[in-house]
Amino acid sequence: MTALSDVLAAAKAEGRAALVGYLPAGYPSVQGAVDAMVAMVRGGVDVVEVGLPYSDPLMDGPTIQRAVEVALEQHTTTDDVLTTVRGVAATGAPTLVMSYWNPIERYGARRFAEGLAAAGGAGTITPDLTPDEASTQPSDWLGATDETGLDRVFLVAPSSTDARLRSTTAAGRGFVYAASTMGVTGTRATVGDAAETLVARTRRARPDLPVCVGLGVSNGAQAAEVAAFADGVIVGSAFVRELLEGRGAGGVRALAADLAEGVRA
Numbered sequence: 049m050t051a052l053s054d055v056l057a058a059a060k061a062e063g064r065a066a067l068v069g070y071l072p073a074g075y076p077s078v079q080g081a082v083d084a085m086v087a088m089v090r091g092g093v094d095v096v097e098v099g100l101p102y103s104d105p106l107m108d109g110p111t112i113q114r115a116v117e118v119a120l121e122q123h124t125t126t127d128d129v130l131t132t133v134r135g136v137a138a139t140g141a142p143t144l145v146m147s148y149w150n151p152i153e154r155y156g157a158r159r160f161a162e163g164l165a166a167a168g169g170a171g172t173i174t175p176d177l178t179p180d181e182a183s184t185q186p187s188d189w190l191g192a193t194d195e196t197g198l199d200r201v202f203l204v205a206p207s208s209t210d211a212r213l214r215s216t217t218a219a220g221r222g223f224v225y226a227a228s229t230m231g232v233t234g235t236r237a238t239v240g241d242a243a244e245t246l247v248a249r250t251r252r253a254r255p256d257l258p259v260c261v262g263l264g265v266s267n268g269a270q271a272a273e274v275a276a277f278a279d280g281v282i283v284g285s286a287f288v289r290e291l292l293e294g295r296g297a298g299g300v301r302a303l304a305a306d307l308a309e310g311v312r313a
Contacts, residue, residue: 052142052170052199052222055094056258056279065275065311067092068260069304070146070284072099073132074124075115076291082135084291084300089139091301092308095280096136097173100129100147107175107227111285114292126155130167137168144201144222146173153187161192171199171222178202179219190219203227204250206242217254223280224250226261244277271310281311 049057059066069088073081085096099112101119108116129145137143145164152160152174164172171193174182179202182189193200199222204213217224226246247259260280265271267286274281286307290299 050142050170050197050199050222052095052144053258055142056223059094059311060258060279062312065271065278066094066258066260066280067271067304067308067311068095068097068280068282069093069287069307070097070099070282071287071291071300072101072112072116072119073129074101074119074122075288076118077122078124078128078132080291080297081119082132084287084297085132085136086139087297087301088287088304089136089141091304093304094141095170096141096143097146097282097284098129098132098136098143099284100126100145100151102148102151104148104150106148109285111288111292115288126151126160127163130163130169133164133169134167137170142170143168144171144173144199145169146175149174149177149181152189157187157189158192158195161189161196161198165196165198169198171201173201173203173225175203175225175227179215182219193221199223201225204246206246208246208249210249210253213250213253217250217257220257223258223260224254225282226250226259226278243274247278265307268306268308268310268313271307272313275311275313281307283307 101116101124202216202220203225205227250259258279261278262282265283271281
């Protein structure tokens with residue numbers, strides 16, 4: 049059991065889903081991002097995802113891209129991301145880095161894993177890295193995370209075959225990220241049934257691994273819908289929008305409180 053597993057298990061024991069919140073490091077500044085993420089935790093977020101800004105965010109929608117572009121223009125570095133993790137992990141909330149694989153590989157996979165563990169990070173989410181790629185040399189991500197005790201979260205999607213679901217969940221630790229709609233991230237007006245179907249298929253592949261859903265949830269009512277069938281509700285674009293529209297850490301905390309009420313409904 050890890051800190052992340054403990055939090056997810058505690059939420060399940062309370063009869064609810066966990067709330068997972070994402071914001072990119074470096075927006076509106078390095079310290080501003082830390083302040084906003086701490087506000088998320090104070091508002092009721094259980095697990096924090098710290099986004100590592102990347103110049104080619106193919107899976108991110110326009111809201112997240114806008115914030116990431118500003119962070120990159122301000123020269124946010126991977127070391128700044130680790131500083132952000134340290135500041136957020138001090139709250140006691142499990143803190144993950146969400147990153148495309150390229151910047152981790154360029155930094156050095158083992159160096160990154162060691163730095164993240166030293167900063168108090170709980171693990172990583174690598175949306176464009178498959179488990180078979182994660183085990184290849186010279187970037188043996190599975191070995192690096194085993195040695196440092198980090199959780200490693202991989203993605204599944206509605207297009208994933210049953211065989212892919214089995215291999216992905218077998219290699220994962222902490223939870224599996226169910227990206228239940230195809231395409232880029234972003235808030236949506238309704239919750240369809242594709243998410244529930246994907247969660248059921250993923251649980252059949254590995255019943256003991258929690259399934260958290262990233263769907264474009266933007267309010268408490270939608271969070272309640274997803275929480276009815278998932279172990280965790282992941283919210284990103286809605287939090288970023290609070291910052292982009294100038295509502296700052298206060299707006300982030302208020303949104304977190306609304307979403308936290310939703311996952312407990």
